[in-house]
Amino acid sequence: MTALAAGFGTGLSLIVAIGAQNAFVLRQGLHRDAVLPVVAICALSDAVLIALGVAGVGAVVVAWPGALTAVALVGGGFLLVYGALAARRALRPGDDALRAENGSAGSRRRAVLTCLALTWLNPHVYLDTVFLLGSIASDRGPLRWTFGLGAGLASLCWFAALGFGARLLSRFLARPSAWRVLDGLVAVTMLVLGGMLIAGA
Numbered sequence: 001m002t003a004l005a006a007g008f009g010t011g012l013s014l015i016v017a018i019g020a021q022n023a024f025v026l027r028q029g030l031h032r033d034a035v036l037p038v039v040a041i042c043a044l045s046d047a048v049l050i051a052l053g054v055a056g057v058g059a060v061v062v063a064w065p066g067a068l069t070a071v072a073l074v075g076g077g078f079l080l081v082y083g084a085l086a087a088r089r090a091l092r093p094g095d096d097a098l099r100a101e102n103g104s105a106g107s108r109r110r111a112v113l114t115c116l117a118l119t120w121l122n123p124h125v126y127l128d129t130v131f132l133l134g135s136i137a138s139d140r141g142p143l144r145w146t147f148g149l150g151a152g153l154a155s156l157c158w159f160a161a162l163g164f165g166a167r168l169l170s171r172f173l174a175r176p177s178a179w180r181v182l183d184g185l186v187a188v189t190m191l192v193l194g195g196m197l198i199a200g201a
Helices: 002-015 018-031 035-055 057-062 065-091 104-120 121-138 141-169 177-198
Strands: none
Touching: 002 035, 002 121, 002 141, 018 035, 018 057, 018 121, 018 141, 018 177, 035 057, 035 104, 035 121, 035 141, 065 104, 065 177
């Protein structure tokens, strides 16, 4: 139980931060668009990456630094494009941004693809899950998988709360100005992270 709690706390401390993935999940939850698949993708992706880290894959990948550089360049470019789109929505909001009904099949596909890109093209995800959590888990010896399970549960709880709990703010976000502020914050977050990734590549 101690290892499980330690993994839960460590995992939660790493993912509860303003980032591209969290900003996207929050917006999907507020818009009530493809929330379940988005939350599932984020939680399952983290579970896979945490398992790889606990299994020791992080140490192997460190031997090829070019991999992180390539991911940083591609991921940074994607974040810049997504940030520009969010900035455009903030400057020119449309009526579709204010509707709360479930998205169409097309918007659901776009949400899934965007979520996959934000998750798997983000080098910080690998650093946090594969390398950092993996290295911390290795100190737990035979309890490292229990530690990893706790970290995976933290990810599931966080993304579920972020995606489905965002509906509590739906009344506040009925105002167009609120959506403009949200998209503005998302745009700034994406553009800054994208620039930092490319600059540090």
